[in-house]
Amino acid sequence: MLPGFYEIIICVFLGLTTHLIGLLAGQKNKKQGMAVEAAAALLVTGIVFYLNPSTDGFLYFSFLASGWSSAFTLTMGLEKYREVKRELDxxxxxxxxxxxxISRIALDLVFVIIVYAGAILFLLYGPKESPLHFMIVFGMFPSLSVLLKRVIDWKKVRFYYGEAEQKLYIISWFHARTYTLQDAESVAVESAVDLLKLHPYFTLFTSRVDFTTSMQRVLRIRFPGESVYMTVNQAAHWQKKLTSFIPDHTGDEQALVVLPFYHRKNIKRLIGKLYFAMTVKGISAYTGLVLLLYFLKAPPMMMFFLAGCYWVFNLYISDRVLKTAMDAKEVEDPIVIEAARKVFSRAGIPNVKVYVTESDEYNGLAAGMNIGHSLVTLTSATLKLPATVLEGILAHEAVHVKKRDVMWKQIANAVLLLGYVGIVFVIAENISDIEAVKTPLFFVFWLMFMLFPIFQSLLSQWCEVRADFLGSSYLDGGTEQMAESLTAIAVKQDEAALKSVGYSEAKQSEMVRESSLDRSPWWLRAVEFQLMPHPPMYWRIMTLHSLPYRWGMKIGKRWFVSRWTESFSRKL
Structure with a gap:
């Protein structure tokens, strides 16, 4: 049973206050602020566990932590805001x-309500003893902080052009940026705001920075790593002025026509985006289904069975859902088509198609549960890479399709979750006095919670290493070509990330960032090997260079051993 509404609000407020105290104390001395915040966090945590000495204290603590993380999300841009403000002075x-x-921000709020409708209704009318209540409440706080940040941006954001400095300044309380205009790759005008492209719930890749404040013409400026969208007066005038900083510009571009989200030609796209948001970005569709079955007084086993059937259906159509979410279009570039034909024929999947989605990230992914319902999608930035690099990326994704990795990973996760449900069922059936064993049960559930992401990482990394080496057999250059492909995309990712971080982080707070091709500190390697879906890039490339073999148990064993030795060893 969840704590009461007011108890949750108090815990969240205490978490928010803890971070704000640290911010105030650290205005002049950052280390002092961190010390004060740590002391405040320990004090508040101690009070929570003193008032709730049983394992209920951990439940209250989770909301305390959620309030702190929400405050951190809101305020992480304050240092950059102060820096930009000083520079503007x-x-x-x-x-x-x-x-x-007002219509612009109102539409954002309307879409959020629609996407979370099932979850909200479940909170209001669903069974109070359901663990879904905790999942919904706990999961909604990060979304609410992002939404609050968006509302503040809409109300407070301002833009400035510095001709002498050759910079574009964007300033808002919690979201400030400084762009060097010579970095701009393109400047375009769109006839209206494309909500289905900019709303964070409707996208898979997040390289777009949305500063639109009305529904009129949009000025889109593409920088390395991200694209900025702004609604300004005299958009064509500013397009012409800012375009002058781009070398080899050929002339004015016509405004790109954007149809309203409610236009008849956009209805299918709108429905697809909403379905993606409600089933992939959140759990609203599933909670809505459970709530309907609850009202129909369906037995628990029937609820469980029908929810499982719905999950299988979503897995079956996942390629179409993701294609809609990404606004993916079939590739027309003959170089990419030829590379895909060559690689996919060798992989034995000649009918799989390659799609492109507009994004400044360097990435690619395979989607779909089987070869008949699969596709490979590359970002528009990735298509700029050389043909040999594209072949390596396509070969890697071809293995995911051929081996049905998307399907098997989902099934494995479902089996583990079923096992967890079985454990809970056995405990409920065989332990009559839950209160008497509350503490050991808490640690059992805590262990189950911690093992789940480790299991996901273990399975995903196995698939990634296999895709690297098995995909190499589809390439003329073998493992060396795959290593060169990974190196090229890692370098581009690092360059784009460094630029993007430079736009949004204060100069004094910037950390020295190592290349992903370098071996990182052991504690970071531990996180990457144990919790991330991909092994560290340095290890993947190093292994491809040192083990020029076909995929087999020798390589699998090398990865499994490295997963532990590289996590805790300081030496190579």
């Missing part, structure tokens, strides 16, 4: 007039 800048209308 001394720089000679020209304000860029903003178009602002």
């Amino acid at each position: 001394t720089a000679v800048v020209e304000p860029i007039k903003i178009a602002r209308s």
Whole structure:
């Protein structure tokens, strides 16, 4: 049973306050602020466990932590805000007039309500003893903090153009950026806001930064690593002015036509995006189904069975859902088509198609549960890489399709979850006095909770290493070509990430960032090997260079041993 509404609010408020105390104390001395925040966190945590000495204290603590993380999400841009504000006080800048209308932010809020409708209704009318209540409440706080940040951006964001500095300044309380205009790759005007592309619930890749404040024309500026969308007055004028910083520009571009989300030609896209948001981004569709069955007084086993059937259906159509979510279109570039034909023929999957989705990230993915319902999608940035690199990426994804990795990983996760449900059922059936063994039960459930992401990482990394080596057999250059492909995409990812971080982080807070090709500190390697879906890039490339063999148990054993030795060893 969840704590009461007011108890949850108090815990969240205490978590928020803890972080705010640290911020106030650290205005002049950052280390002092961190010390004060740590002391406040220990004090509040101690009070929570003193008032709730049983394992209920851990439940209250989770909401305390959620409040702290929400405050951190909201305030992580404050340092950059102060830096930009100081720079604007001394720089000679020209304000860029903003178009602002209530309809823009209202539509964002409406879509959030629609996406979470099933979860909200379950909280209001579902069975109070259901563990889904905890999952919903705990999962919604991060979304609410992001939504609050978006509302503040809509209300407070301002744009400035510094001609002498050749910079674009964007400033809001919790979201500030400084762009060097010489970094701009393109400047375009779109006829209206494309909500189905910009809303965070409707996208899979998140390289778009949405500063739109009305529904009128949009100025889109593409920088390395991210694209910025702004609704400004005189969009064509600013397009012309900012385009002058781009070398080899050929002339003015026509405004790209964007149809309203409710246009008849967008209805199918809208429905697909909503379905993706409700089933993949959140659990609203599943909670809505359980709530309907609860009202129909269906027995628990029937609820469980029908929810499982719905999950299988979603897995079966996952390729179409993801294609809609990514606005993916079939590739037309003859170089990419030829690379895919060559690689997929060798892999024995000649009918699989390659799609492209607009994104400044360097990435690719395979989707679908089997060869007949699968596709490979590359981002538009990735298509700029050389043909030999594209072959390596396509070969890697071809293995995921051929081996049905998406399907098997989902089935494995479902089996583990069923095992967890079975453990809970056995405990409920055989232990009459739960209160008497509450503490050991808590640690059992805690262990189950901790093992789940480790299991997911273990399975996913096995598939990734297999895709590297088995995919190498589809390439003319073998493991060396695959290693070169991974190196090329890692370098591009690092460059884009470094640029993107430079736009949004304060100079004094920037850390020295090592290349993903370098061996990171042991504690970071431990996180990457034990919890991440991919092994560290340095290890993948090093292993491809040192083991030029076909996929087999020798390579699998090398990965499994490295997963532990590399996690805790300081030496190679």
